Amino acid sequence: MREPHVIVEGATRIYPGTAGRAPLHALGPIDLTVRKGEFFSVVGPSGCGKSTLLELIAGLQPLTAGRLVFEGVTVNGDVPPGVGVVFQQDASFPWLTVCDNVAFGLRRVGAPAPEIERRVESALRLMGLQAFATAYPAQLSGGMRQRVCIARTLVLEPRLILLDEPFGALDRQTRLLMGDELLRLWRATGATVVLVTHALDEAALLSDRIGVMSARPGRWLEIIETGWPKERDTGLVERPELSGLTARLWAHLRKEAVQAMGGGASG
Amino acid sequence: MSAVTRIQIGVLAAACLFVELLCRSGAISPLTMPPPSAIVVDLGAILQSKDMLGQIARTLADVAAAFVLAVIAGFLLGAGLAALPRLRAVIEPILASYYAIPVFVFYPVFVVLFGLNHYPRIAIGFLLAVVTMIINTLNGFDRVPPVLLKSARVMRLGRVATVRHVILPFAALYISTGLKLAVAYAFIGVIAAEFILSGDGMGYEIAYAFNNFENGVMYPLILVLLVVATTVNMGLYAWERRFLARQTAHRDTS
Numbered sequence: 001m002r003e004p005h006v007i008v009e010g011a012t013r014i015y016p017g018t019a020g021r022a023p024l025h026a027l028g029p030i031d032l033t034v035r036k037g038e039f040f041s042v043v044g045p046s047g048c049g050k051s052t053l054l055e056l057i058a059g060l061q062p063l064t065a066g067r068l069v070f071e072g073v074t075v076n077g078d079v080p081p082g083v084g085v086v087f088q089q090d091a092s093f094p095w096l097t098v099c100d101n102v103a104f105g106l107r108r109v110g111a112p113a114p115e116i117e118r119r120v121e122s123a124l125r126l127m128g129l130q131a132f133a134t135a136y137p138a139q140l141s142g143g144m145r146q147r148v149c150i151a152r153t154l155v156l157e158p159r160l161i162l163l164d165e166p167f168g169a170l171d172r173q174t175r176l177l178m179g180d181e182l183l184r185l186w187r188a189t190g191a192t193v194v195l196v197t198h199a200l201d202e203a204a205l206l207s208d209r210i211g212v213m214s215a216r217p218g219r220w221l222e223i224i225e226t227g228w229p230k231e232r233d234t235g236l237v238e239r240p241e242l243s244g245l246t247a248r249l250w251a252h253l254r255k256e257a258v259q260a261m262g263g264g265a266s267g
Numbered sequence: 268m269s270a271v272t273r274i275q276i277g278v279l280a281a282a283c284l285f286v287e288l289l290c291r292s293g294a295i296s297p298l299t300m301p302p303p304s305a306i307v308v309d310l311g312a313i314l315q316s317k318d319m320l321g322q323i324a325r326t327l328a329d330v331a332a333a334f335v336l337a338v339i340a341g342f343l344l345g346a347g348l349a350a351l352p353r354l355r356a357v358i359e360p361i362l363a364s365y366y367a368i369p370v371f372v373f374y375p376v377f378v379v380l381f382g383l384n385h386y387p388r389i390a391i392g393f394l395l396a397v398v399t400m401i402i403n404t405l406n407g408f409d410r411v412p413p414v415l416l417k418s419a420r421v422m423r424l425g426r427v428a429t430v431r432h433v434i435l436p437f438a439a440l441y442i443s444t445g446l447k448l449a450v451a452y453a454f455i456g457v458i459a460a461e462f463i464l465s466g467d468g469m470g471y472e473i474a475y476a477f478n479n480f481e482n483g484v485m486y487p488l489i490l491v492l493l494v495v496a497t498t499v500n501m502g503l504y505a506w507e508r509r510f511l512a513r514q515t516a517h518r519d520t521s
Contacts (some may be wrong), residue, residue, distance in 0.1 A: 079421050083421065084421065085418075087414045087418070091414045091415060091418045093415065093433070093437075094437070095437070095439070104422070105422040108424060108432065149418075156422070
């Protein structure tokens with residue numbers, strides 16, 4: 001078994017009450033160990049704390065209780081080095097060209113110009129953005145802007161890539177293509193990937209393991225091994241096991257999704 | 268020259284020609300307004316007068332001082348309030364009702380504070396211009412999408428670097444709106460203070476000429492003000508379009 005890369009122990013997040021409102025227990029307590037080089041996905045009903053979990057791992061939010069360790073170092077409210085995050089919303093900087101967007105992080109850490117040039121060129125090639133290096137985000141489609149954000153993350157060579165519904169705004173066809181690109185990048189970089197998604201088929205297609213969360217406060221209902229080989233792509237859609245996996249995920253989530261929506265529907 | 272610019276110049280020329288015809292035909296009395304061509308000739312004479320050039324220079328210097336001070340103070344106060352939400356909660360209602368206060372009533376206070384010189388006029392221009400700069404700076408800082416700030420944290424940018432490399436570039440569009448309004452308010456404040464309360468400057472000269480039926484002085488000075496204020500605003504607008512317009516489409520579609 002590969003070594004643990006991220007360890008989550010009893011992680012809990014409670015948002016303090018404001019303006020007379022009661023505190024909101026968003027997540028946990030949950031435990032999780034993500035192995036080095038693993039592709040782990042998190043699915044769950046809306047509002048179950050999937051994104052909160054990702055932000056806790058990224059160090060973007062403090063834990064209310066519990067412990068979180070990345071590469072042996074405790075994380076709590078500060079982003080540790082070696083972590084990259086791709087958000088669902090477009091996070092490209094509109095005042096910079098594609099090339100400058102991708103180079104942004106490297107310039108901030110003072111990397112030498114030749115190295116910046118080499119790494120940016122490589123990231124642009126990897127994401128198929130060479131022809132758009134001088135374009136501004138406003139001139140690109142939503143999918144291409146998301147690729148810019150992925151390239152901006154990859155260029156920093158993170159060892160842990162956290163993806164918060166990165167393809168949420170894309171159509172199904174583009175999602176499949178982006179899924180292929182993501183698998184290719186995952187294999188090429190050897191990074192650990194944690195993907196939060198609401199798309200069960202996407203999680204079933206891409207992941208080594210899938211964590212299924214309950215309605216808020218999010219806790220694990222089950223963690224499922226997909227059993228896919230490392231060399232895979234979205235051609236797996238033709239495999240009968242995929243529909244079995246998706247059905248298993250939905251069987252867990254149906255009741256939780258109804259509960260998250262207010263509990264009115266019959267089961 | 269673009270087609271739009273040609274049309275703009277054409278419309279302006281047609282308007283001038285129309286007024287010229289009204290004046291020459293007697294539809295507008297020469298006591299009310301001389302023809303535009305005569306205003307231009309009078310302007311030529313005024314620009315040869317050292318005394319009048321001095322008045323123009325003084326007024327423009329006061330406007331520039333009020334503008335620069337308002338931009339610097341307004342930006343710093345706006346940024347400070349954005350960083351201090353509790354203080355902002357106290358100050359914001361005052362800012363919202365600020366333009367209900369007739370700042371000209373403070374002129375005597377400024378005379379006591381600064382003396383009988385041009386500083387009280389700069390203070391009036393500053394007071395009018397500074398709040399729009401504060402409000403637009405706050406607005407720009409507020410509109411930075413949280414995801415950009417999260418991205419900055421993921422890239423481990425410190426607070427100063429985040430302001431410099433993320434917040435300011437994004438807020439620039441809103442801050443430039445503040446700049447354009449601050450220019451207008453600085454002009455209004457300084458000229459109005461000269462007009463009503465002062466003994467020199469372009470505003471005073473215009474008021475003096477008005478009271479003495481000196482159309483040959485009043486209209487050329489109004490023309491100078493119009494040309495300078497419009498040129499400065501168009502310069503800022505061109506700068507905004509050139510450097511910031513590429514962001515607009517992005518914000519509209521995201």
